[in-house]
Amino acid sequence: MGQDIYMDWGSSGAGLLHTPGGVQDTYGVMCANKLKVQSAVHEVLCSYGFRDIQTPTFEYFDIFSKERGTASSNEMFKFFDRGNNTLVLRPDMTPPIARCVAKYYKDEHMQIRLCYIGNTFINTGKYKGKLQEVTQAGAELFNDGSSDADAEMVALTIECLLKSGLKEFQLEIGHAGFLNGLVKEAGFTEKETAKLRSLIESKNFFGVEDLLDNLTVSKELKEIFLKMPEMLNNLGEAIEFVKARSKNEDVYKAMERLKKLEDIVASYGFEDYITVDLSMLSNYSYYTGVIFRAYTYGNGEAVATGGRYDGLVSQFGKDAPATGLAIVIDQLMIALSRQKLADTELIQGTMILYTQPLRDKAVKKAERLRESGRIIQLVRKSSKKTEEEYREYAKRMGIENVLYLKSEDETEDWNVGAWRDTKI
Numbered sequence: 185m186g187q188d189i190y191m192d193w194g195s196s197g198a199g200l201l202h203t204p205g206g207v208q209d210t211y212g213v214m215c216a217n218k219l220k221v222q223s224a225v226h227e228v229l230c231s232y233g234f235r236d237i238q239t240p241t242f243e244y245f246d247i248f249s250k251e252r253g254t255a256s257s258n259e260m261f262k263f264f265d266r267g268n269n270t271l272v273l274r275p276d277m278t279p280p281i282a283r284c285v286a287k288y289y290k291d292e293h294m295q296i297r298l299c300y301i302g303n304t305f306i307n308t309g310k311y312k313g314k315l316q317e318v319t320q321a322g323a324e325l326f327n328d329g330s331s332d333a334d335a336e337m338v339a340l341t342i343e344c345l346l347k348s349g350l351k352e353f354q355l356e357i358g359h360a361g362f363l364n365g366l367v368k369e370a371g372f373t374e375k376e377t378a379k380l381r382s383l384i385e386s387k388n389f390f391g392v393e394d395l396l397d398n399l400t401v402s403k404e405l406k407e408i409f410l411k412m413p414e415m416l417n418n419l420g421e422a423i424e425f426v427k428a429r430s431k432n433e434d435v436y437k438a439m440e441r442l443k444k445l446e447d448i449v450a451s452y453g454f455e456d457y458i459t460v461d462l463s464m465l466s467n468y469s470y471y472t473g474v475i476f477r478a479y480t481y482g483n484g485e486a487v488a489t490g491g492r493y494d495g496l497v498s499q500f501g502k503d504a505p506a507t508g509l510a511i512v513i514d515q516l517m518i519a520l521s522r523q524k525l526a527d528t529e530l531i532q533g534t535m536i537l538y539t540q541p542l543r544d545k546a547v548k549k550a551e552r553l554r555e556s557g558r559i560i561q562l563v564r565k566s567s568k569k570t571e572e573e574y575r576e577y578a579k580r581m582g583i584e585n586v587l588y589l590k591s592e593d594e595t596e597d598w599n600v601g602a603w604r605d606t607k608i
Contacts, residue, residue, distance in 0.1 A: 206314065206317065208315070224348050225301075232297070240274070244269060255275035258307070260272040260307060278322075282497045296327055297324075318513070334492060342355065342457045345478060345511070348511075356461045357461065360438075384465055389412075404428075407429055470495065485515045488509060490510060533560060533561070536562050565588075574586065
């Protein structure tokens with residue numbers, strides 16, 4: 185990751201070698217693995233009937249306003265166009281896609297399935313150690329408000345992670361309406377609710393208890409708030425516990441929705457990958473229903489997020505329920521690397537080494553081999569470099585083998601660590 189350090193822009197150009205804080209170069213084996221994972225995830229998304237969409241890297245600031253965005257104003261990279269309009273690098277992919285659906289699919293009332301791979305940008309500030317540019321691959325499903333659609337997003341996330349090579353992970357699933365309903369029933373103010381959410385998000389339930397002791401709240405509702413982190417293993421029992429203490433219909437509906445989702449995910453055979461967590465919250469203000477995050481060991485950040493956002497598209501002029509997911513490719517790559525599930529060697533196919541008189545022969549041979557699906561790079565041998573230098577170069581670059589056109593009648597086939605003569 186780039187470092188926030190003083191830059192010396194001297195004539196040597198050494199200062200130009202650094203990247204800004206929060207961004208990084210991706211190259212070599214790391215880049216090859218990332219593209220491989222992106223391709224695997226994209227293949228799964230397409231297999232579920234999702235079609236690609238690309239939106240601009242920057243949009244008008246209002247697209248990501250407080251009601252529609254996932255980042256606060258001071259967390260966005262802003263700049264101005266010639267008309268003095270405020271533009272931002274997109275901090276999230278979902279609002280721009282919602283805008284597109286309202287614009288290009290205004291009269292479509294059946295399912296709309298869109299997927300993407302793109303970079304998002306969050307200005308996290310100095311010294312926080314987080315990437316400010318990350319790659320996401322995701323899917324958005326519009327015009328379907330069913331629990332089946334929620335479950336499909338969960339199943340699709342699981343299948344994408346499995347296809348990427350990840351083996352051990354868990355999806356934590358919650359519902360935005362659960363806490364919202366409890367807060368409404370308790371009659372908390374906006375300030376009290378914000379404090380409560382902050383404590384629950386950080387899993388500080390000792391702090392939650394202290395806060396509730398200083399607020400006017402019924403004994404029954406207090407029991408629910410404090411029991412939230414424990415209601416994980418048996419959703420049926422949790423529903424009975426909550427129904428005996430809450431009178432809010434939104435709370436009931438949220439729990440029943442989670443029970444339906446749990447049953448449907450089981451039909452996909454993925455029940456072992458999910459955990460229902462009633463204390464789960466989201467910083468995304470537009471989520472209205474089921475929400476989820478995927479975690480794995482070796483990485484404290486979520487490798488995938490998602491959920492239902494039925495009110496977002498209507499802010500752009502079209503009523504459409506919606507649900508989606510986002511695979512955070514950079515976090516996924518960190519997990520794969522730490523779990524030693526990523527490739528450690530980059531195989532670059534075959535190099536054809538030739539002298540100038542054999543150029544035509546080398547070009548024709550390269551064309552034939554490429555037509556058969558092989559990866560071929562052509563390198564003209566310099567008289568100033570030895571054969572051993574080219575062999576060492578091939579090893580450094582991870583090249584599988586070298587065909588050295590030594591003469592019209594002789595080709596040497598060099599393998600890693602050894603080479604042999606071949607007559608052609």
